Amino acid sequence: MIHRMRPRLPLRRPFILGLTGSIGMGKSTAAAMFEREGVPVFDADAEVHRLQGPGGALVSAIEARFPGTTGPQGVxxxxxxxxxxxxxxxxxxxxxxxxxxxxxxxxxxLMRHRARDLVVLDIPLLFEKGGWRRVGAVAVVSAPLWMQARRVLRRPGMTWARLKAIRRLQVPDRVKRARADFIIETGRPKSETRRQIRAIASCFRAHSGRY
Incomplete structure (x- = not known):
């Protein structure tokens, strides 16, 4: 874990930590570990799944714009x-x-958790869509590129061509690492990743009295 935090927003409660990482880097695992440390996590991907799932609020709008892409199970x-x-x-x-x-x-x-010391916004395209400007610090989840490819290609329907297309839409991992305040390595045993996340959470708890 590399820590070089330069808060982009004034320190206030809750402190917002942006969690991001390219496809297959282990971001969902990291987010779950933050939750086990008692840190509330907003999962943007999970929210999209909910909105696009069976009975989801966006299904009809997506079907209207992209006919034939939805069914009984949503999008x-x-x-x-x-x-x-x-x-x-x-x-x-x-x-x-x-x-x-x-x-x-x-x-x-954010309103529900406004009294907490720390919250995490799990946002895959944090850098790509400018979300980094609205968080206090950024944690990037990273792993070797060969490991990323191995993880992603195990997914149903995934191909090299599809992976390459997704990578083209994402800021490269090396650039994300250079811009990160924290780097969470997931190419190691999970116990080491968990130790890194525990250290990050502890860092904010230790400074909560200064908010």
């Missing part, structure tokens, strides 16, 4: 991905539907 992510990956215009159209709804859910999360 078919593979069909939708086929329409938007590599097509900037279509991707922006999807983001215009999804991002405002996720932003509203995030605001509600």
């Amino acid at each position: 078919d992510r593979q069909k939708l991905g086929t329409k938007v990956l590599g097509n900037t215009h279509e991707l922006h159209a999807l983001e215009a539907i999804v991002h405002p709804a996720v932003a509203r859910a995030q605001r509600h999360f």
Whole structure:
């Protein structure tokens, strides 16, 4: 873990830590470990799944804009991905539907936990969409690129071509590492990753009296 925190926002309660990392780097595992440390986590991906799942609030809007991409189980992510990956215009159209709804859910999360010392916003595209400007510090989850590829290619429906297309949409891992306040390594045993996360949480608890 590298720690070079330069808070972007005034220290206040709750302190907002942005958690990000490229596909397959282990961000979901890291987020779960923060939760086990008692830190509230807003999972942007999970919120998108909820909004796009069965009965989700965005299903009808997505079907209207991208016909044939939804069904009884909500949005078919593979069909939708086929329409938007590599097509900037279509991707922006999807983001215009999804991002405002996720932003509203995030605001509600922050209100619910406004008395906490620390909260984590788990946002995959934190750097890509400018979310880093609205957090106090950034933790980047990282692993060797060969390990990333091995993890991602195990996923159903994933191919090298699809992985390459996703990587093109994401800030490279080396750039994220250079911009991070904390780097959480997940290419090591989970016990080591857990130790890093415990140290980060403890750091903010130790400084909570200064907020």
